[in-house]
Amino acid sequence: MAKPLEFSFQGLPVGIFQEPEYPRTSGRYRYMPYRGPGHLRMGQALEHGPAQCSYKAGWRRRKFTVKSVPEYGVLEVELG
Helix, strand or coil: CCCCCEEEECCEEEEEECCCCCCCCCEEEEEEECCCHHHHHHHHHHCCCCEEEEEEECCEEEEEEEEEEEECCEEEEECC
């Protein structure tokens, strides 16, 4: 079972948003990163451009784009 506000990259957990809810608009969002392969791989992907991440909402998987990590614990998110 997924943790509240958890998101992933390529099916691997990356971290948890530290906001009241998942992003609904493009912008900067606080998150608590996990130490593990998901966060590492997302970071490596960001070296080459935006990274496609996702989270589970009920039975659906919702996608969003991480444009950058401007500072520790902050994601620059783009919703399309």
